Amino acid sequence: MGDKTTISTLVEGGSASAGPPLGPELGPLPTDVGEVVKSINEETADFQGMEVPVDVIVDEETGDFEIEVGKPPAAVLIKDELGIDSGSGEPNKNKVADMDFELACKVARMKASDLLAMDLRGAVKEIIGTAQSMGVTIDGKDAYDVGQEIDEGKYDDKLEAEEGI
Numbered sequence: 001m002g003d004k005t006t007i008s009t010l011v012e013g014g015s016a017s018a019g020p021p022l023g024p025e026l027g028p029l030p031t032d033v034g035e036v037v038k039s040i041n042e043e044t045a046d047f048q049g050m051e052v053p054v055d056v057i058v059d060e061e062t063g064d065f066e067i068e069v070g071k072p073p074a075a076v077l078i079k080d081e082l083g084i085d086s087g088s089g090e091p092n093k094n095k096v097a098d099m100d101f102e103l104a105c106k107v108a109r110m111k112a113s114d115l116l117a118m119d120l121r122g123a124v125k126e127i128i129g130t131a132q133s134m135g136v137t138i139d140g141k142d143a144y145d146v147g148q149e150i151d152e153g154k155y156d157d158k159l160e161a162e163e164g165i
Helices: 022-026 034-041 075-082 101-114 120-134 143-151 156-164
Strands: 004-013 051-060 065-069 098-101 135-138
Touching: 004 022, 022 034, 022 051, 034 051, 034 065, 075 098, 075 101, 075 120, 098 101, 101 120, 101 156, 120 135, 120 143, 120 156, 135 143
Parallel strands: 098 135
Antiparallel strands: 004 051, 051 065
């Protein structure tokens, strides 16, 4: 294998193009710019409208490439999905938004590779914990209470349905 060049940039999810900043950086390298852009757009499709960190690692001899997509923090994903600017300064007193359980599952799937959880149940609990610290309720209930209800099995049917997606 030859030397590798890493290009680190921010792209809007699902909207990378062969123009700047990628095109000029990739142009001198022996790789197919169109294939790189296509791969980035496929891997960032879930992050439409968000700036996503991306590393493109190119083998300077063969032109082979790898794409590494970073993920925004869970709080950023929650804010974006809910359309809010920020969390609450006093999350135990002031609630800023309500998120439905299915949306918590969606965010958990988006962040799955960055979470410590071993399954969707644990991943959703991590996302709900973030929501709690932001002053976001889940289905009109305090996020802490929903976490307890997950432990009690009250969301098993919804979790099984979400895992089937």
